[in-house]
Amino acid sequence: MEQRKPTITNVVVEDNQATLTMKVDASILDFRGHFTHFPLLPGVSQIDWALFYAIEHLNTPPLFKGMEVIKFQEPILPNATVELSLVWDDEKQKLAFKYSSQAADRLVVHSSGKMKLGE
Template identity: 55%
Template sequence: MIKRKPSILTTKDISVNEAQPSVLICMRVDDDILDFTGHFPNHPLLPGVTQVDWAIHYAKHYLNAHSNFKGMEVLKFQEPILPNMEIELELKWDIEKSKLYFTYRSNKGDTVSNHASGRIVLGA
């Protein structure tokens, strides 16, 4: 079986209002995910395109976001996501503007590392 998605550890609804539902997904980025293959053989890291794909996939699943990619407005990759890391993916869906806000981060003790963030425009 080809593995393309991480292991979901927990999810938490963090919505503050109905017009902007949000969710926090804790996941383990397993080392056997296909996307690591060939993305630097001696130093694998999770490709940015995979991170965007996961954000859209989980926004559709948990937040009922639109399914068609219309474009990116903002995208920052700050720190690599490595095999077997435990990370959080925070998603916020702005229904009115059809915009998905995402942030990948990890915690090590008192230190929070931001790995990637962005704003994706989605359409029906």
């Protein structure tokens, strides 16, 4: 079976927030063809994973209703270890997400955004 999701190494869930530490394995199918000489994790994969893990760990509604804000700042490369932060606002039915990692003494934000969800 083809690998579509990262290897999760840690999960912390508190109320309406979840933080997942993951290894973005080089064997993930989404790296193929994106791009041949410089593979990076597609933005659509990052959005898909944020929604998938929000449903799994925060019990958010499963229906994607659109993006409100999204920024792709630094590529996520094969075998990177990243942290996915999820915050669910039940009243507004909005999920905020952020992918980040540590590089030496600084925090690198790879991408962030907000999506509208519903039933």
